Amino acid sequence: DAGVIQSPRHEVTEMGQEVTLRCKPISGHDYLFWYRQTMMRGLELLIYFNNNVPIDDSGMPEDRFSAKMPNASFSTLKIQPSEPRDSAVYFCASSFFEGNQPQHFGDGTRLSIL
Amino acid sequence: RKEVEQDPGPFNVPEGATVAFNCTYSNSASQSFFWYRQDCRKEPKLLMSVYSSGNEDGRFTAQLNRASQYISLLIRDSKLSDSATYLCVVNKGGSYIPTFGRGTSLIVHP
Numbered sequence: 001d002a003g004v005i006q007s008p009r010h011e012v013t014e015m016g017q018e019v020t021l022r023c024k025p026i027s028g029h030d031y032l033f034w035y036r037q038t039m040m041r042g043l044e045l046l047i048y049f050n051n052n053v054p055i056d057d058s059g060m061p062e063d064r065f066s067a068k069m070p071n072a073s074f075s076t077l078k079i080q081p082s083e084p085r086d087s088a089v090y091f092c093a094s095s096f097f098e099g100n101q102p103q104h105f106g107d108g109t110r111l112s113i114l
Numbered sequence: 115r116k117e118v119e120q121d122p123g124p125f126n127v128p129e130g131a132t133v134a135f136n137c138t139y140s141n142s143a144s145q146s147f148f149w150y151r152q153d154c155r156k157e158p159k160l161l162m163s164v165y166s167s168g169n170e171d172g173r174f175t176a177q178l179n180r181a182s183q184y185i186s187l188l189i190r191d192s193k194l195s196d197s198a199t200y201l202c203v204v205n206k207g208g209s210y211i212p213t214f215g216r217g218t219s220l221i222v223h224p
């Protein structure tokens with residue numbers, strides 16, 4: 001079975017550039033989550049979707065971050081303009097909502113902003 | 115008080131040792147609990163769910179103490195390959211959405 005697929009695996013870009021991270025959740029999962037992980041702050045939930053609809057974006061750090069889920073099999077997280085402090089590993093995860101089900105994570109995108 | 119708290123460690127133990135981690139949570143309405151394992155530079159992966167009656171999976175035992183609001187993970191006969199960071203996950207009271215602890219680092223040495 002295909003797991004959660006993220007792309008790119010690594011991204012290095014210069015400050016001020018637009019960055020787009022992509023995620024394909026596991027087929028049939030109702031929920032999709034975007035996380036950011038750093039040594040300083042651990043794993044932070046940025047935003048999550050239920051049936052393609054954004055439910056809670058209170059974790060999005062500022063207006064430079066935006067996320068979309070145009071259909072059940074694709075989501076993007078965009079940073080524009082990027083800043084060095086955005087450097088982190090960004091994970092996408094998906095899950096069923098049947099009672100309380102665990103999340104399945106993608107491999108992550110390792111983002112470095114120079 | 116943080117929603118989910120873990121001792122960051124590291125716990126440094128020899129092979130074969132038994133080690134236990136606790137994780138406390140602040141919301142008494144929390145309903146679901148999990149332990150995840152994260153290897154260096156990898157994604158978190160589900161280790162086991164935590165059920166009210168406690169549950170075991172091979173060398174791993176998870177328990178829930180609702181009265182004191184903590185969950186625990188016990189690892190028996192530690193292996194070198196158990197070296198990783200262990201994250202506890204608790205859903206927010208009233209919703210399914212999980213909150214991750216910062217993780218506990220385990221180092222198993224020969």
